[in-house]
Amino acid sequence: MSLNKLTITKAADGLRKKQFSSLELTEAVFSQIKKTDEEIGAFLLLAEEEAQNQAKEIDKKLARGEKLGGIAGIPAAIKDNILVKGLKCTAGSKILENYLAPYDATVVSKLKEAGAVIIGKTNMDEFAMGSSTENSAFKKTKNPQDLSCVPGGSSGGSAAAVAANETIFALGSDTGGSIRQPAAFCGVVGLKPTYGAVSRFGLMAMASSLDQIGPLTKSVEDSQIVFDAIYGKDRLDSTSVASKFQNPADIGNLRIGLPKEYFAQGLEPEVEKSVRSAIEKFSDSGAKIKEISLPFSEYALACYYIIMPSEVSANLARYDGIKYGLSKERDNLLNVYLASRQEGFGDEVRRRVMLGTYTLSAGYYDAYYLKAQKVRTLIKRDFEKAFREVDLIMTPTSPTPAFKLGEKIEDPIKMYLSDIYTVPMNLAGLPALSLPCGRAVRGSGSAEPGGSSGGLPISLQIIGPQWSEPKIFSAALYFEKKFNGLTS
Ligand code: GLN
Numbered sequence: 001m002s003l004n005k006l007t008i009t010k011a012a013d014g015l016r017k018k019q020f021s022s023l024e025l026t027e028a029v030f031s032q033i034k035k036t037d038e039e040i041g042a043f044l045l046l047a048e049e050e051a052q053n054q055a056k057e058i059d060k061k062l063a064r065g066e067k068l069g070g071i072a073g074i075p076a077a078i079k080d081n082i083l084v085k086g087l088k089c090t091a092g093s094k095i096l097e098n099y100l101a102p103y104d105a106t107v108v109s110k111l112k113e114a115g116a117v118i119i120g121k122t123n124m125d126e127f128a129m130g131s132s133t134e135n136s137a138f139k140k141t142k143n144p145q146d147l148s149c150v151p152g153g154s155s156g157g158s159a160a161a162v163a164a165n166e167t168i169f170a171l172g173s174d175t176g177g178s179i180r181q182p183a184a185f186c187g188v189v190g191l192k193p194t195y196g197a198v199s200r201f202g203l204m205a206m207a208s209s210l211d212q213i214g215p216l217t218k219s220v221e222d223s224q225i226v227f228d229a230i231y232g233k234d235r236l237d238s239t240s241v242a243s244k245f246q247n248p249a250d251i252g253n254l255r256i257g258l259p260k261e262y263f264a265q266g267l268e269p270e271v272e273k274s275v276r277s278a279i280e281k282f283s284d285s286g287a288k289i290k291e292i293s294l295p296f297s298e299y300a301l302a303c304y305y306i307i308m309p310s311e312v313s314a315n316l317a318r319y320d321g322i323k324y325g326l327s328k329e330r331d332n333l334l335n336v337y338l339a340s341r342q343e344g345f346g347d348e349v350r351r352r353v354m355l356g357t358y359t360l361s362a363g364y365y366d367a368y369y370l371k372a373q374k375v376r377t378l379i380k381r382d383f384e385k386a387f388r389e390v391d392l393i394m395t396p397t398s399p400t401p402a403f404k405l406g407e408k409i410e411d412p413i414k415m416y417l418s419d420i421y422t423v424p425m426n427l428a429g430l431p432a433l434s435l436p437c438g439r440a441v442r443g444s445g446s447a448e449p450g451g452s453s454g455g456l457p458i459s460l461q462i463i464g465p466q467w468s469e470p471k472i473f474s475a476a477l478y479f480e481k482k483f484n485g486l487t488s
Contacts, residue, residue, distance in 0.1 A: 043121065131153045135349075194469065220477045223476075310360050435462070
């Protein structure tokens, strides 16, 4: 098997047994990138020399017999809104086209300390706004499972890189689904951790009350390994908290909730069938499956599309043509601001800044922003109530498999709808993991029913209460181990 196809677990095993070196593993990944990335377009920047040096360092340590952790010597790709010192960090935006990261994000320092080899930065929707990676100012990324389809977004580059075996794992960020939805579209595992579990220091803020960083991996075990390496309270991010994890699940006694609102109109029949049959598999080992109701989830998307743009309009005010990146010379300060932002930001970013400025403005604040915050509380309470009756909730990650490139880009509402099942967990601060559970027979859920692109991945989303990551992982592992053959 080619080294680049290995999971973290297998690669770490091979490194420990000296079957190959970290340098060989790193070179295998770069040779795959050279073979496939011109077409797939997952990367915005490659750090080949730096990566080789990091790998050589690890090899020296291994040769000295030092005991290293599970991700030492393993290649990792980083979404381009997470700072890696000395590398360009664009967030997929023209306004930051030449911005050099002055320091490492906490997650990156943690990965580096654990010995991971940073191979490059991955493509994304501009400032993480989008569900298809088509909003990148630089290029489009294609879905390695079907090159006519989008990889999902906004962490589409990270998901595509993992799916195409151009890296062993990747980091992404998830504000409303941006790790889970691309993971689902590309057939990899994606975790959005509990809000506050992972430090966002060095992540370019999109919507601060929703953003979380998490792993995109080839297996559930790998997801757990990366999560273990990056979580934890960080004094540089005051929203990060010391973890208080729940115990792993005992599948025989697990109570699983199926929210009826997530199996309703808009869900493609093929996705529903595959997800329902995946969930039924848990009852083979004695888990109890029960229908539940999350009535306020119906308002989650509307609520998200008020809160998120409001926070976006505040967070993106810092890109003013003075402090960072692109700057247009004009006769006065206001015109510098206006010209730099006009030229530096793409349409979707400008749309959201305008919406957010409106919903925060005097006279509209109460009607929109404050109302949305109240609805957010109701959505959160729905989950709290449900978790008194069940341990985990399972839903599809996305209502359709990957859609075609260009299919939704002209229609923002259609694009927003692809996050209908992922946004509620961000509003409630809950952890959720997406893992492949089947394949579409007829394919893409694209405009033409019966379209030719069969075999696109379908994914199951496992949601738990705050700090239930160990529970989610154990349920996901159970499914992956027992039914792996069904999913690939
Ligand atoms: N697709 C959603 C949006 O466009 C979510 C983005 C994200 O999670 N970063 O806002």
